[in-house]
Amino acid sequence: MNQSTIVVIRGGHVIDPGRVNGPADVLIEDGKIVAVGRDLAVPACRGGVPTIIDATGKLVLPGFVDLHVHLREPGYEYKETVKTGTASAVAGGFTSVCCMPNTNPINDNQAVTEFIRDQARAAGQATVFPIGAITKGSEGKELAEIGELRDAGCVAISDDGRPVMNSHVMRRAMEYALAFDLPVVDHCEDLYLSEGGCMNEGVVSTQLGLPGIPAAAEEVMVARDLALAELTGARLHLAHLSTAGSVRLVRDAKARGLRVTAEACPHHFALTEEAVRGFNTHAKMNPPLRTWSDVQALKDGLRDGTIDAIATDHAPHAVQDKQCEFVDAPFGVVGLETALPLTLALVDEGILPLEAAVAKLTSEPARAFRLSKGSLALGADADVVVVDPQETWAVDPEQFFSKSRNTPFAGWKMKGRVRVTVMGGRVLYEAGAARARISP
């Protein structure tokens, strides 16, 4: 006989963007949301004991959706695996992650996509939505078998980190992807303009004598992609916007009705190029940390909806990878376990209302890639996060679930913490003793 499992999250403040924003209980049965409302009665449980989670004083939110992570498997398991990456996700409140194809081998064919999904199922943590390569080997020349990638479970295509420089190939990729209604995701970087660069080109790079990456390296590609999206009608998603000019271009494109979405990363709105001083390799990422006015522009873009989603660009690197000269260090920082408090800081700062901030982590990214995630609608997968918005904590990279510790936020005092993460009705993560198991 089938035994149903029931979870009740009780007494919290539920925010399901666009639907609910107030005190409510959440009732989960067999991995699906079955009711959201005040003072829900716990139904009789056939043969099992319902799990009751006390969320008094806490926020109850849809599980977060990250459009941009690097899980490093296959090929770079010493940095991260699907298992450790998804555990890191769950600890940070992310129940769905979209992983970039720059593994080894590159995720440019069904076999790699299926391998990643198998590893994710075996890990049993966050749901993994692979992003397939645009071109074979991400070499920017021949299109990958995008139809097969879609059939294998890819939700978007991107040559992230090795952007398609040939505009003709990019045009064809956008056209071809229309057949499958897949978003084309671009890491906007003109590789000629950025060649050799390792930080933002500006006063700090001049002082440190480090080769710079100008804002224009991103902006010319944003402009190109928008022109191609206009030409082709493709669904375009722009990864990790970092400059004021990019925000301006996207704002204009949206006003003209283009099908474009965009994301920003917490490190890009929480830090500036100043963090590089001292040749701190944990402040080296691509696109690089920019200036104060770029940060203000990103915040404006988040506020007015130009930037739809907050994504982490979680990019794990082992200690030895980053323990070298700044110019030689790889780009990237981990981000899954620090994204929530950095997003909530925007609420404290008055940049975003709380519900909008939650939307940037849930419903908005889900909408961008058309994932049936990021909501507490009836019948939805019961991916739910309980957050204490007031708890303060200090970032200790040694405590990360990720295999890597490359964060620029070590030692930062953060406000807001994930207490419980529920995935498909199962409690996968809980911090401290927020959860009490009692019989009704």
Place this chain on the structure above:
Amino acid sequence: MSLKRKDLIGIAPLDPDEIRLILETADSFKEVSGREIKKVPALRGKTVVNFFFEPSTRTRTSFELAAKRLSADVINFSPSASSVVKGETLLDTARNIEAMQADIIVLRHQAAGAAETLARGVRASVINAGDGWHEHPTQALLDLFTLREKKREFNGLRVAIVGDLAHSRVARSNIYALTKLGAEVRAAGPPTMIPYGLDKLGVRIFYKLEEALRGVDVIMMLRLQLERQGRALFPTIREYSNLYSLTADRLKLADSQALVMHPGPINRGVEIAPDVADSLSSVILDQAANGVAVRMAVLYLLSGAS
């Protein structure tokens, strides 16, 4: 007297008094170099390691002489002869050297920040002998020392730095040093060789060499790295020379007592006309001689010796 710091990474972190202390200390060491027996026992029993990842003749020799005249033991380490080529990191190699009780490590490295990174990882004092495009503090200090002998007062001194400032650690260190001491610094070169935001460091920027030279007291010529031709920084050496070479005619625009400096090695006929270079050879040799005295001062002040 000593510097209250473990390392000399750059001029940027120094305050003007520290710069003056180094220059004053170098005065007394210059006298040592003029003696029959050019040696003092100040660093006897100390070990100085010259750790050079880039080819260098004059800087390495200058540090070696400086350390020997202070009676230190000196070891020269270059990457081709060391384990660095086997994939060992800079830090691990340096820690091994340190385990052999090195007191001071003099580092020349192609990566900006190498000296700072190393200094954080070892107990030994680290002296930056040039890191990428970042800093070359002892070069700036010896330039200051030479200027001070000829011009006395830094405050109000008008200095033009000419050439590829974007890729020059010598230019950066001199800009920091001269602006800290109250000099007026001008930069001259094609816009492709002027790094972003240089004006925010207190430098006046000129694209026409003639305008930059008008009335200056000092002209610092930078070496044009010829291998940069073809990388869109300048079209040809010919055009670069036509626009930015220091010729006898252009020199006349400067103050009649103007001093011309060059960190060497010189590309004759490229950034500087041969007749100008030859008329200045005395200053260029002064720079070389003063380099030893200044490096003695830095080694001495960082060693904590008295």
